[in-house]
Amino acid sequence: MFSAAMEPTNHQIAEQLNLMSELLEIRGENVFKVRAFSRAADIISRYGSPLAPLDEKSLASIPGIGKNIAGKIREIVDTGTFRELEEIKSGIPDSLIELLRLEGIGPKTVATLWTRLSVESIDDLEREARSHRIRALRGFGEKKEESFLKAIAVYREQSGRMTRLEADAVADRVRPAFTPGTYEIAGSYRRGRSTIGDIDVVTTEPAHVINPRLRSLADEVIDEGDKRTSVRVLGKRVDVRFSRPQQFGSMLLYLTGSKAFNIRLREIAISKGFKLNEYGIEDRTAGVRREFSSEAEIFAFLSMDPVVPELREDWGEVERALTRSLPELVRQDAIRGDLHVHSSWSDGRLTIEQLARKGEELGYEYIVCSDHSATLGIAHGLDAEAVGRQSHEIELANRSSSCRIIHGIEVDILADGTLGLPSRTLGDLEIVIASVHSGFSQERDIMTRRVLSAVENDHVDIIGHPTGRILGRRQPYAIDMDRVIDRARETGTALECNASPYRLDIDDVEIRKAVGRGVRIAIGTDAHDPSEFEYMRYGVTTCRRGWASGSDVLNTLGVRDLLEWGS
DNA sequence: GCCGTTTTCGGCCCGACTGTTTTCAGTCG
Numbered sequence: 001m002f003s004a005a006m007e008p009t010n011h012q013i014a015e016q017l018n019l020m021s022e023l024l025e026i027r028g029e030n031v032f033k034v035r036a037f038s039r040a041a042d043i044i045s046r047y048g049s050p051l052a053p054l055d056e057k058s059l060a061s062i063p064g065i066g067k068n069i070a071g072k073i074r075e076i077v078d079t080g081t082f083r084e085l086e087e088i089k090s091g092i093p094d095s096l097i098e099l100l101r102l103e104g105i106g107p108k109t110v111a112t113l114w115t116r117l118s119v120e121s122i123d124d125l126e127r128e129a130r131s132h133r134i135r136a137l138r139g140f141g142e143k144k145e146e147s148f149l150k151a152i153a154v155y156r157e158q159s160g161r162m163t164r165l166e167a168d169a170v171a172d173r174v175r176p177a178f179t180p181g182t183y184e185i186a187g188s189y190r191r192g193r194s195t196i197g198d199i200d201v202v203t204t205e206p207a208h209v210i211n212p213r214l215r216s217l218a219d220e221v222i223d224e225g226d227k228r229t230s231v232r233v234l235g236k237r238v239d240v241r242f243s244r245p246q247q248f249g250s251m252l253l254y255l256t257g258s259k260a261f262n263i264r265l266r267e268i269a270i271s272k273g274f275k276l277n278e279y280g281i282e283d284r285t286a287g288v289r290r291e292f293s294s295e296a297e298i299f300a301f302l303s304m305d306p307v308v309p310e311l312r313e314d315w316g317e318v319e320r321a322l323t324r325s326l327p328e329l330v331r332q333d334a335i336r337g338d339l340h341v342h343s344s345w346s347d348g349r350l351t352i353e354q355l356a357r358k359g360e361e362l363g364y365e366y367i368v369c370s371d372h373s374a375t376l377g378i379a380h381g382l383d384a385e386a387v388g389r390q391s392h393e394i395e396l397a398n399r400s401s402s403c404r405i406i407h408g409i410e411v412d413i414l415a416d417g418t419l420g421l422p423s424r425t426l427g428d429l430e431i432v433i434a435s436v437h438s439g440f441s442q443e444r445d446i447m448t449r450r451v452l453s454a455v456e457n458d459h460v461d462i463i464g465h466p467t468g469r470i471l472g473r474r475q476p477y478a479i480d481m482d483r484v485i486d487r488a489r490e491t492g493t494a495l496e497c498n499a500s501p502y503r504l505d506i507d508d509v510e511i512r513k514a515v516g517r518g519v520r521i522a523i524g525t526d527a528h529d530p531s532e533f534e535y536m537r538y539g540v541t542t543c544r545r546g547w548a549s550g551s552d553v554l555n556t557l558g559v560r561d562l563l564e565w566g567s
Numbered sequence: 568g569c570c571g572t573t574t575t576c577g578g579c580c581c582g583a584c585t586g587t588t589t590t591c592a593g594t595c596g
Contacts, residue, residue: 032579036568066569104585106594139593143586187596200596228583228596239596254581259596266580277581564572 192541194504249292255277260314340524346371358404375420417453435464444478499539510547
């Protein structure tokens, strides 16, 4: 939560509206009203600029937000909450919301359990299920009791969304069930999200072939059918949809999502007199169904440009596709170098010489060697004297390498906003990345000013992993990214998209905000080990999700232009 | 609650699977 004196972030506003949606759902309110709140929350959490300063009229002009919700947003900004939310909260225990997180339990079930058995929490539910008091309710039976207990166990064991690496591990476990070339992994995995909830697969092989294979390699079969089968692997859900080859495009489109994108596309279809589903497109009057073996045919049929999976979030891409004005996104093959790697001079594994070889192998024009500075006991950080010695070694390596090692540093932004190396030393370096590695719990305004002083430092070229998040382990620190972005534009400082799958920092939402305001993005793998250079693809995907074009991304510059930019 | 080149009222994406029912409600994606 936030103090009354401080303006709420879009994320905080969205959380309240989302809570409202869930409470209304438990109360059995009109599903469209429920959806309106949930949709508004979704839109707000991805909205490019802060809503807090906007008046009611401007808020209501945002698609998906009407007069009513606009008023509630103003209330949140002014008072920290809104009256209607407080009223409904006072009648429903907080702990009921958590019950909604259990697999197979939705608002109707929660309401029934609560009103009939006074179940208010997961612990209550477990007790009632174990003592077989649930099967006494109409519509509930033995199987439901078992599935509730199972859902509780899964919930307690699960640690939420997967990193890209964990998702790859789950995907690799199920791939052997499918014949190469006959399937595709869809869902948020295909859209390139920085974290993945579950794995979705579309296959053209029939269920009677695939189901036995899935059964043998899965840890658990959740449900099994001719059209869809769900299993659990490594504690994560894997959904498989079976499709005829001539309908593969429709099924892939449907299962890739996002949900919001699918809804938008189906609305477009309706407006043209069609019904769109995972089997094809039907003429609403004639009832004739057209089938599509590829997604491209569907987009063409709807008279829109094809939308790449990374953009499918209902974030304005549908309108742009209809007017054939989608942006040209940055591509992996336009990347000419890695802007953040570590060598054995600090905590990396490769020597300078080996970095150069690695860069040649990857076809890079350059690699920025950016070891840690020697502050705060970070493993083997470099002091001013070591930077000088490292410079000689880099010079030597560059004599015999087609990949130029650029002499950089990842210097600490200290708690007071000063940098971990003297100005003279930083002036000798070709590229300076400044990052926060300590004091994560500083108050928002202090942290923001701390990072701003690095942005304003003449020597600093790039702000490293700007929010400091570690996926699944550490929340982003409190920072006003809007102020950072605005100041970065004024000073020509780039923001990093740290491509490590444990970070992906900054993420799509901030990238779109930054490039929309003319701030360059620097993709760095932060590689400490030769295997980590391939993280570049995660960074490129994240930038594409943030609507970044080639010219928005520093890595597309040639070595000469990059050095000129950095000087 | 939101929205409107048919509409300011009456719509709101669409289908699969389970468990509990005897034809469907609830949940999920």
